[in-house]
Amino acid sequence: MRMVSECSVRCQAAHGATEPLNGPWERCFEEPVRNADARWQRAMIAIQHTHFLNVVATKRSGHHAFVDWVMASLPATTTFFSESFSASMVRAKRTQTGTAIINIEGWLLPTVLQLEAAQRDTGQSAATIVFLRDPLNMLASLMNRRAQPMVHLSAICRQVFAGLDWTEAAPREGSLRVLYGPWLTDGAYREKVAGALGFTAAPLPETVTPQGGGSSFDAANAVDAAGRLARLTRWHQYRQDPMFCAILGHPQINARVLAAYKDAATDLLGGRIQDAEAAQFIGSLEPAGGLLGRVVDGLYRRRDAYRRVDTSDGLTRNIHNAQISIAALF
Numbered sequence: 001m002r003m004v005s006e007c008s009v010r011c012q013a014a015h016g017a018t019e020p021l022n023g024p025w026e027r028c029f030e031e032p033v034r035n036a037d038a039r040w041q042r043a044m045i046a047i048q049h050t051h052f053l054n055v056v057a058t059k060r061s062g063h064h065a066f067v068d069w070v071m072a073s074l075p076a077t078t079t080f081f082s083e084s085f086s087a088s089m090v091r092a093k094r095t096q097t098g099t100a101i102i103n104i105e106g107w108l109l110p111t112v113l114q115l116e117a118a119q120r121d122t123g124q125s126a127a128t129i130v131f132l133r134d135p136l137n138m139l140a141s142l143m144n145r146r147a148q149p150m151v152h153l154s155a156i157c158r159q160v161f162a163g164l165d166w167t168e169a170a171p172r173e174g175s176l177r178v179l180y181g182p183w184l185t186d187g188a189y190r191e192k193v194a195g196a197l198g199f200t201a202a203p204l205p206e207t208v209t210p211q212g213g214g215s216s217f218d219a220a221n222a223v224d225a226a227g228r229l230a231r232l233t234r235w236h237q238y239r240q241d242p243m244f245c246a247i248l249g250h251p252q253i254n255a256r257v258l259a260a261y262k263d264a265a266t267d268l269l270g271g272r273i274q275d276a277e278a279a280q281f282i283g284s285l286e287p288a289g290g291l292l293g294r295v296v297d298g299l300y301r302r303r304d305a306y307r308r309v310d311t312s313d314g315l316t317r318n319i320h321n322a323q324i325s326i327a328a329l330f
Contacts, residue, residue: 044122049079049100052119052126056104056112056166058159060141061133062180062231065205067101072202073194074099106162108307109169116174126174129197130166133180134273135257136235136248136282138163143244144234150243154299154325160247161303164256171268182271184228192269204228232275239281246288250296258282298328 044052053070057063071078077098104112112128119126133141142156143149149156171177176196182189184204194201238244248257261279287293302324309320 044118044124047079047081047100049077049098050124051099052102052124053099054102054104054112054115054119054126054128055131056107056128057131058133058138058163058166059105060138060145060159061131061163062184063103063105063131063133066131066178066180066183067103068205069190069202070197070199071101072205073199106159108162108165111307128172128175130169130175130177131180132163132167132177132273134232134275134278135160135163135167135260136275136278137232139244139247140235140238143238143241153243153295154321154328157247157296157299157303158306158309158321160253161300161306164253164260167260168256177268179271179273181232181273184231186271189269189271196269235278235281242288242292245285246292246296248282249285249287250293250300251287252300253296254282254285254287295325295328298330299324302327 055063055067055070057066067080071080075098078101079098080101080103082103102115104115107115116126116128139156139160142159146152146156176193178193183193190201190204235244248254258279261273261275261282288296305320305324305327309317309324
């Protein structure tokens with residue numbers, strides 16, 4: 001598998017001898033990975049595929065369906081890895097050839113750059129796809145996923161901030177931006193994506209993927225044309241929701257989201273986020289007052305602290321989110 005020349009990356013340095021699969025490197029998986037040091041280098045070497053394809057997205061972005069589509073279009077040697085890189089997972093999925101698709105949810109750009117550096121050090125080819133969903137539908141899906149979204153305000157805002165950062169990020173060598181809306185509804189756009197990645201496009205999945213917990217809105221597994229279009233208007237159910245409006249009404253967030261719908265979220269394949277109704281709605285919002293508005297503002301001002309959360313798992317991630325939430329009150 002390859003990407004077009006402007007999107008391809010070849011490593012310039014080969015890594016030295018590696019330790020056996022059951023060697024001391026396995027201990028590196030027992031704690032969150034935060035640096036492209038020897039631990040990540042060993043993790044990437046242990047996977048031992050001939051090509052890395054990173055799929056970077058926020059949670060609730062629809063990217064698991066995209067990954068299923070990519071895997072259906074590639075040879076059977078393609079293997080899926082979550083970003084946790086646990087030792088047991090690498091042992092179970094280790095192969096000598098093929099493409100390793102690395103799923104990365106909600107990470108910020110500096111963390112992804114560290115992972116890419118570790119991949120380059122293996123001497124194998126690597127590329128990154130940034131898969132973006134429009135901000136309103138992504139936020140609606142994040143909130144609908146939670147029975148009590150207010151309890152998870154910090155975690156939800158982390159995904160919103162990451163999505164905006166990736167939307168505004170300049171194109172990078174070895175990186176290809178793909179937009180959820182055009183990919184879901186435009187066959188010609190999917191053909192362009194497939195061509196850029198060097199394969200023939202498979203049909204869209206006809207069922208909701210179980211990866212990532214499935215759809216946060218639909219109990220049904222089947223996906224038809226009407227169901228695909230419905231995924232572009234999920235936000236309509238939240239246009240009166242106080243938390244939804246408080247996040248999007250924050251002055252800095254509001255300006256960045258409005259820019260995404262007007263001119264920021266375009267890609268090299270001709271896709272763009274277009275929703276005049278969404279842009280009008282965003283432009284009509286006012287900053288929220290009271291405690292909710294204060295907390296959203298505090299989270300936004302401390303958004304760089306979310307880098308600690310990027311590769312944390314379980315309890316550690318919850319602790320970091322709680323610390324950021326508490327700090328946002330002061």
